[in-house]
Amino acid sequence: MTASTSAARAARPAWEERPSPAGRAAKGTALTLIVASVVFPIYMVVLTSLSTQETVTRAGGLVSIPGGLSPAAYKELFAGGVVTRAVLVSLGVTTTGTLISLVVTVLAAYGLSRPGSLFHRPLLFMILLTFLFGPGLIPNYLLVSSLGLIDSYWALILPSAVTAFNLVVMRAFFMNVPTEMTDSARVDGAGEFRILWRIVLPVSKGVVAVIGLFYAVGYWNSFFNAVLYLNDNSKWPLQVVLRQYVLQGQSLVVGQTSDTIAGQPLPPSLAIQMSIVVLALIPVLFIYPFVQRHFTKGVIIGAVKG
Template sequence: MRPVWEEKPGVAGQAAKGTVLTAVVLVVLVPLWVALVTSLSSRATINAAGGLVFVPRGIDMSAYRIIFAGGQISQALWISTLVTVCGTLVSLLVTIPAAYGLSRPGSVGHRGLLFFFLLTFLIYPGLVPSYLVVTGVGLKDSLWALILPSAINVFNFVVVRAFFQGLPAELLDSARVDGAGEFRILWRIVLPLSKAVVAVVGLFYAVGYWNVWFSALLYIDDNEKFPIQRVLQTFILAGQTPQTSGTAVGTALPPTLAIKMAVVVVTVAPIAAVYPFVQRHFTRGVILGAVKG
């Protein structure tokens, strides 16, 4: 609802807002539409369009059949899914207890630990020290190198901690009077009240792990352990042909451009599919976690 003191926008203002919003939507949707249509186009359609296809002329699923038939792309999808699921669980298991502990005044090492966390907002160790630490502890060429270095994000930690601080202290004190310990309070009382902020922070972590690329470039040398973003960079930016399997001898492969666009679609689709289920928590979770009334 519009505040009582805010003037009703005029016709020109509404038209300007509509134009800007329409332009933003088109900027986002048109590239996705072109990637989707090109991935579903035949060789003749792509040749006729001279490359990327905007207007669909039939549907050809051969590019997706190649992707999911096995080979490097299927393996990369599995690796990305594994890293995203495990990484998100690890990050939530680290972030939530840390945020809850440091949201309680008087907790052990409260000021020192909180200062340690917040200091990383201002000081980042840099690329070389991070690389030396990861390789020094034996995580080189391991999937844990994509998870553990980014297991906790300070922004997400601050959001969750601020939300926990906003919970009624009387509710938690009453549970302590009844004999509940801190872990029981966190599991039975705090988490059920924090579904919105946990869903949003979980989405932030999942997007970060799904889109991991630079860490894979630094720490992963084995092609069998490449996540989907690393494979996408390899044969789209570097111009390499994707390694596929499952195609019978003598069967014509779909156009390389269609396969590349199919990988782009498959890369974007999982997060786009998950977002609608979290969207209703998104605004509420971020605002409640970031603003303490």
């Protein structure tokens, strides 16, 4: 080893050095344990939802070793129509709410990212103020009630249409778009909407995808607004149905008076509960892998450089 090589190694920080075999083994073990701690509970939930009464009884709870498998729990869920309707409600609210939230957030973030925009500082101050002070539950309810949104799906969308954190992150990202690109477009006669659509959004796909995922997960997992504003249980989303059945043990099959469905014994209640959990997890697990690659570019860059 030459003196120049030793000096170069000494000048490099420790995290740039090649890890030792022991270090690589320790990292692999730690990552394996983390992945197992995430995957194994999901595996138990899915397996329990497909298990028979005998298997659940033998396991004494959640099933970890496969035994008798049956889709009876899922058949019961969709037999009464309650879960089917709740899934459709959740999908509709999530899709509509995410689109509205993205449109409003993009427009507001772009306007606030332009230093010369109208009421730039007062609006930005009001948005940042919401990080420190919330409106409270009673004022929120009175506002929704005064707008006539009780028992309306809009009560699940409008109160949470814009999140200050998402708006600030997107604004920070927009501020890092090179001004030379927007200035040249203005010289060519492009208006602000055309600049946003043709120049800013194409280079901001990462942050838009991540913020859209944040909004979608928030709408999909939200249940408190539905409990608060919806008195008609036929309009309940899936998360409220999940809460009502798993926590309160209410029946999901309308008019159920026997212990059988179509001559077949009812599946164990624990399997039914876990099947609802699986239905609630599927959309997030399906969408996340397609969006996770944008996280570093979309959120961290915008948050740090902003």
